Amino acid sequence: MESLNRQAEFEIKTTRMRQLLAEKQLDALLLQRVSSIAWATCGADVHINTAASDGACALLITPDQQFVITNSIEAARLENEEGMGEQGWHFEVTPWYGNENRLAELTNGKRIGCDGLYAGGQNLSAELAWLRSQLTQPEAERFRGLGRLCAESMQEAIRAVQPGMTEFQISGLLAGATESRGAQAVVNLIGTDERIFQYRHAIPTDKKLERYAMLVLCGRKWGLICSITRLVHFGPLSDEIEHKMRAVAAVDAAMIAATRPGNTLNGVFAEAQRAYAAQGYPDEWQCHHQGGLAGYEAREITGTPTTGQSILMGQAFAWNPSIKGAKSEDTFLVGEQSNEIITVVEGWPMIEIEIGNKLFQRPAIWVRD
Numbered sequence: 214m215e216s217l218n219r220q221a222e223f224e225i226k227t228t229r230m231r232q233l234l235a236e237k238q239l240d241a242l243l244l245q246r247v248s249s250i251a252w253a254t255c256g257a258d259v260h261i262n263t264a265a266s267d268g269a270c271a272l273l274i275t276p277d278q279q280f281v282i283t284n285s286i287e288a289a290r291l292e293n294e295e296g297m298g299e300q301g302w303h304f305e306v307t308p309w310y311g312n313e314n315r316l317a318e319l320t321n322g323k324r325i326g327c328d329g330l331y332a333g334g335q336n337l338s339a340e341l342a343w344l345r346s347q348l349t350q351p352e353a354e355r356f357r358g359l360g361r362l363c364a365e366s367m368q369e370a371i372r373a374v375q376p377g378m379t380e381f382q383i384s385g386l387l388a389g390a391t392e393s394r395g396a397q398a399v400v401n402l403i404g405t406d407e408r409i410f411q412y413r414h415a416i417p418t419d420k421k422l423e424r425y426a427m428l429v430l431c432g433r434k435w436g437l438i439c440s441i442t443r444l445v446h447f448g449p450l451s452d453e454i455e456h457k458m459r460a461v462a463a464v465d466a467a468m469i470a471a472t473r474p475g476n477t478l479n480g481v482f483a484e485a486q487r488a489y490a491a492q493g494y495p496d497e498w499q500c501h502h503q504g505g506l507a508g509y510e511a512r513e514i515t516g517t518p519t520t521g522q523s524i525l526m527g528q529a530f531a532w533n534p535s536i537k538g539a540k541s542e543d544t545f546l547v548g549e550q551s552n553e554i555i556t557v558v559e560g561w562p563m564i565e566i567e568i569g570n571k572l573f574q575r576p577a578i579w580v581r582d
Contacts, residue, residue, distance in 0.1 A: 218351045222255045223300050229344055230274050233326070239335065240323035243316075244272040248509035249328040251436020252345045254302075256355065257295035258436070259287075263397060266329075272302075273319055282316045284309040342513040346506045348527050353546055355435045356529055359396065360544055360555025363432040363439045366390040366398075368558045371428055371445050371579070380405055380417035383426060391432050399438060400431030400511060409444075410538040413501040424448055427540065431511045438511050440504075440531040441556040442542035444578045454578065457539040459564055460492035462575035464534040465541035466566035468503070469552055469573060472530050472545075478505060478520040485534060486518075497536045504532040507544055529555075541575050 230242050230253065244250050247260045247268045259268030270283035270291060281302040283291060288306045292298035305315045320334075327334035328341045348356065370387040380403040391398040404415025405422040415427065429442045446454070467488035471481045482503065489498050505516040507529040514522055516532075526547055533542035543556045563574040 219255050222349045222351045225349055226253050231276055237326055239326045241325050242274045243325050243327045243331055246328050249341055252509045254297055256435035257297055271316055280305050345508045346513045346528055353527055356437055357555050359434050359437050359439045362394045362396055363430055363441050364556045364558045366394055367430055367441050367443050371443055374426055374445055376422050376447050378422050379419045381419055384417040387428055387430055396432040396434040399433045402429035413535055436509045439544045440542055442540050446578050447581050450580055454538055457536045458578050461534050461536045461539045461541045462564040463492055463566050464488040465575050466568055466573035468532040470568045472524055474524055474526050476524050478516040478522050479518055482516045482518055494536050501535050503534055507531045
């Protein structure tokens with residue numbers, strides 16, 4: 214059944230890509246980014262270097278053909294382990310040491326659309342991000358699996374955190390918990406104590422934890438990326454931290470409540486601005502992006518005051534409102550009746566927010582002795 218679902222999903226993807234070609238009056242679509250290739254192949258892993266955006270192969274799709282352009286190092290794994298052989302891709306393989314530019318030959322004289330920059334090509338990165346955000350049913354199931362994995366990884370790591378650990382050590386806990394479950398910690402941010410108040414993107418350092426730690430994870434598997442943030446505090450919370458956490462939870466709940474079919478990303482953003490103001494922090498949204506559509510990039514499309522894309526059933530979102538010293542973030546799917554949080558950490562303390570006679574639960578800070 215899984216292979217049948219994957220084949221049906223693959224046919225949906227190829228149809229969408231060829232429709233894009235027809236709309237843009239192009240001869241071929243060139244995909245080189247890890248995210249685009251994973252999407253087009255229903256989850257193939259083509260990364261080698263996690264610091265690189267481009268994969269270990271390129272895909273070229275025409276109205277009647279589909280090519281994988283790669284070298285002799287990668288071809289067998291892509292064909293066998295990543296399932297690209299059974300999808301009907303035609304492999305164009307060159308020696309790893311050769312100077313042949315097979316891609317240039319295949320694209321010569323063609324009007325090319327690309328998922329980024331390519332000489333002579335039309336950049337369709339925005340259009341492809343929108344396509345990647347429109348999840349099929351099998352993708353939604355994979356996203357749920359990844360959400361559980363990321364939540365379990367966060368739970369394991371944060372339970373092991375102790376005062377005196379460096380941020381590097383905490384980062385290692387989070388990376389180890391994630392990687393041991395078969396995912397990649399493509400974003401692994403750790404802030405402790407005053408650094409949580411100073412920096413929205415706290416890259417781990419050798420600073421030792423005293424009382425307060427924030428762990429941020431973007432985990433990747435099957436090409437999909439799931440985001441989650443949790444905070445832990447040793448000893449009683451100050452009134453300031455508790456107030457800010459409740460405020461940011463209210464903003465997050467307002468954004469999740471507004472993320473429904475028929476609304477737009479900038480419509481949700483406007484709701485966030487109103488919620489920030491209502492909580493007494495009208496300018497905090499200006500200090501960090503607020504998240505947006507999730508998918509094969511950490512954010513396929515980031516919400517802004519001018520982002521007018523419509524919200525569709527089945528899409529994934531990860532909003533991440535923050536107030537200096539506090540943050541709230543989970544990944545969720547837009548469902549028929551309500552939204553489904555897929556990064557629920559079992560047993561985590563929660564804050565209840567009532568919006569329109571509905572209760573929303575958002576993560577609190579875990580207070581430990």
